[in-house]
Amino acid sequence: MNDESITVDYEQFIPRETGFIFKFIKKDNQFIHTFIEGKLIEKVGLCPDLVIGRSLMEFLPPDQVKRKEVFYEKAWNGEQVNYEGSIGGIHYLAVLNPIRINGETVEVIGTTIDITKEKIREKQAQQMEKLSVVGELAAGIAHEIRNPLTSLKGFAKIVKESVTDQKLIPYLDIMLDEMDRINRIVNEFMFIAKPNENVHFQFMNFSKLITDCIHFMEPQANLKSIKIEFDVKVEIILDCDRNQMKQVLINLLQNAIEATEDNGHFISVSLDEAGGESVMVTIRDKGCGIPESRLKRLFEPFYSTKEKGTGLGLLTCKRIIDLHQGSIDIESQPEEGTVIRILLPRVQNTGTLLIAE
Ligand SMILES: Nc1ncnc2c1ncn2[C@@H]1O[C@H](COP(=O)(O)OP(=O)(O)OP(=O)(O)O)[C@@H](O)[C@H]1O
Ligand SMILES: [Mg+2]
Missing domain, CATH: 1.10.287 (Helix Hairpins)
Structure with missing residues (x-):
């Protein structure tokens, strides 16, 4: 098979942004890559110059080379091989298809998609x-x-x-x-x-609900000389379960207070419109922050770094926000602080009619 004799638009096989396609041959007992194309290449930290004309060990760490060579060998022996792997935080699924002519493998075509x-x-x-x-x-x-x-x-x-x-x-x-x-x-x-037992959605003054929660937490914040600021630009009416939303805000404020040293720092809360359909609550603290390695574990049950923590607070928040069809996002820098953003739809599609306050 000769690359120059056939022009294939590989892009059409690779869903944009989600994958790449590659080819290799076996030469002098080494697998040499002859082609690679697709948007995922850069995302996994590779580039065509690093791959084409090279063997696995020239661009991958030894443990990955060992694992991949087993799959490459199988494909070279005529089997279709599927495997999963991960590089640089990207999980992928790869399929190796041997191209056989007269019972001999002449090259292997691999497709990789981001999963x-x-x-x-x-x-x-x-x-x-x-x-x-x-x-x-x-x-x-x-x-x-x-x-x-x-x-x-x-x-x-x-x-x-x-x-x-x-x-x-x-x-x-x-x-x-x-x-x-x-x-x-x-x-x-x-x-x-x-979580959906006894849920009671109601339209309510969400700005007031936040103010109530801040008042509730203020004595605890005062003990550490922490001030909680609430910046409300507009009064917002939201369709939500009052008790559950209170629980979310109290849990998050509690975490923010616990993370902040007794030094008169501020915790700031803001409530903004996010497009016509949603609202965004942001809670910022200047506390100890969370290292990246721990960020992905925060919603695991019983994950806590506190002596007396149960590690259920954030998971409870997430369950409530999911139930309200919203999303929660945590951004944090160690020693700098944490920003929690909650996006909530103004109206639940449950046909809520009650209006409170
Ligand atoms: N604002 C924050 N700043 C720094 N770390 C935080 C913050 N919020 C959460 N964390 C980290 O996330 C972990 C999990 O939080 P979560 O609220 O789920 O449990 P917890 O606070 O440890 O216990 P509890 O169940 O009593 O709330 C905490 O132990 C802490 O390490
Ligand atoms: Mg907590």
Whole structure:
């Protein structure tokens, strides 16, 4: 087969932006690339000059070379080979097709497509599935935990009020705190597993709801001399579940306060129109920030860097925002701070009619 004798428009085979096509031959026991084209090449940190006329070991790290040579060898022996891999944060699916003439492979054509989005979705779906299985279990035993917990809490309070030995008070305080914590975990877990139970969408003054949440969090912020600023340019009416939205804002403000040192820094909240259909809430802090390696783990259940954190706060926020057909985006720089942006549609397509405030 001769490249010059056939003109093939490889672009038509490669979905724009999502893939590349390449060819290789085996010469002197080495696989040499003879062609590469497509938008994905740059995204994975390669360029045609680096690939054409070269073997794998000339442009890939040794562990990847070893793995790929196995696939290349199989394809050269006449098999169609599919494999997945990742370079520079891009997940791809590659297919190697041997071109055989008179029973001999003359070259192999490979196509690679970007499956990063699908991989992320698959991972999220697996995570949610894991959660819903565990959540079913949690929901099932929640009553069993809650009832004895209520009695324990009630009696611990009575004991605290009537105890004469003052040395016992701190222990009782810890017991009460820990019982609150168990209660919170059980509630949050049940919510994550079944967020759409008891949802109640209503049109409401969203600017006021944010102000209420800020007032609620202010005593905690004051303890660290942190000021929470709210910049509201226009009054915005939004279709949402009041309690769930409060939970999102309180969780995010709580995280922002926890991340900020006691030094009189500001946490700023803003509410803006984002096109006619949506609104954007932005929460900025100048706290410790989050390194890139940890950013992708934030929505995992029980992922926490805090001694007393449950690691369910952000996941709960995400579940609520998903339920409101919105999106949450986190941008962060270690030592500089964190910006959380939430995009929410003004109207849910649930035919909400109630108007509050
Ligand atoms: N504003 C922020 N600044 C810095 N790190 C943050 C911020 N928000 C979240 N994080 C990081 O993300 C992790 C997960 O947050 P999440 O709210 O889910 O759990 P948590 O705060 O640890 O526990 P809790 O369930 O009590 O909220 C935190 O432990 C922290 O490391
Ligand atoms: Mg939190």
